[in-house]
Amino acid sequence: MNFITKTSSLQKLITPNLYRFYSSKHNLTKSSLENGVQTITMSDTKGRNTLSVAMLEELTNRIKQHESEQALRAIIITAEGPVFSAGHNMRELLPEAGREQHKLVFNNCELLMMSIVESPVPVIARVDGVAAAAGCQLVAQCDMAVCTDVSKFSTPGANFGIFCSTPGIPIARSVKKMTALRMLFTGLPISAQEAKECGLVSVVCSKEDIDTELLKITSAIIQKSRSVIELGKRFYYKQIRYDIREAYDLGSTVMVDNINLKDGQEGIKSFVEKRKANWSHSFK
Template identity: 40%
Template structure:
């Protein structure tokens, strides 16, 4: 007899109005970043990266928890050092895939985002949190310091705020996360969907070429000395000026009309 059961996907993608919504769909495991979950997300982001119709991405989750971080049962079942190294490398690759994705990624956060789940939020370009959302890097409480989440966290908030989260494991609420710079927006839980979608569609309505140019340049110049950053940014703007959408946008502004983007 053929088993006709269909395996539930760990992550899904839904496209509308130039926005791709990527949803973690394993609430029974608190949307933990198992190896299978990370592969599913990476594959989806790879497909989005080359999709010219997508100009912004929302990263969401089903269930009461946004993401609980690594799957501790899976990690505890691994005794081989090389396999642990491969797991953490896979996680780092996923975070880098988000940062290097041409389109901006907005985390839509409800419930808890802990450890690598907090890292996931910090790796996104923007994050909208519901008022009930909480964030933590609690690895210190189980003898496993959140070293890889530390990388993204320390690039979003001040050193002392990051160290406090990492050394205590104490959760912070949405308003505190906003004041620290871990999230960009806070919305009432009932308004979270609308607030995130409005932000994403607003970005998607801009020139895709311009937004992608800006995202890439933003992260690249952060690692440069000041003078090098200005030289690099000047070269980016020079190249940007030669593009159709820059000429169209400036022309539309001068002529007091709405621009018609070709996203090139």
């Protein structure tokens, strides 16, 4: 079966390249789209940017907000204040909230995490501060993460009688076992440098340099074909579920599909002809 699914979403063009910065109805997040990069900002500083049901729903909606627009090339998730996110809102997990409420919290959390995986463009966490429990999960689930050298990461759920089982899912897929289990069993935080060394974050830098580092990454992404990046992202998350032989079998098919895309052909021709590629960003 052809790995590439033709969709109309990547064939839509939008005229404006800049959206006004605006807040949601709950004032928990803000979003802007400029020069191909959507920045989603958690702005519940009073609540330490906890991932309440409302916050989870808003973040999911923000991630999906422009996904069908060809102008969108990357998403950055960041936060106001010294706490990126303190994790779930514990009031929503009190016994009196009831089992159905508890299910609602974790179902919405799953929807958010999967919206990151299923987004057609790279999703990057921008962390300047503390990312704890489900906040750490959010960082680990992003495709990349850039953090300042003062940032800290932890999964302290066991301290409060709730093991960080769901945060452990993306952490186990990003972080070396010894570090992942130390975080999950002890609840002790790790530093930004430790997070870099164990694979939780991509880049560590100073506060002054974080936006420069993000610009370097997003600029590199924007220079590529959106359809090729989408194909590659979907294949990456698919192939890690298979053993190596099955992954290679699937990968060979995907490479052939990629080469026969309009942008695959354009990329090869531009390389041979030593010129800049003119991408269509489509799945034709």
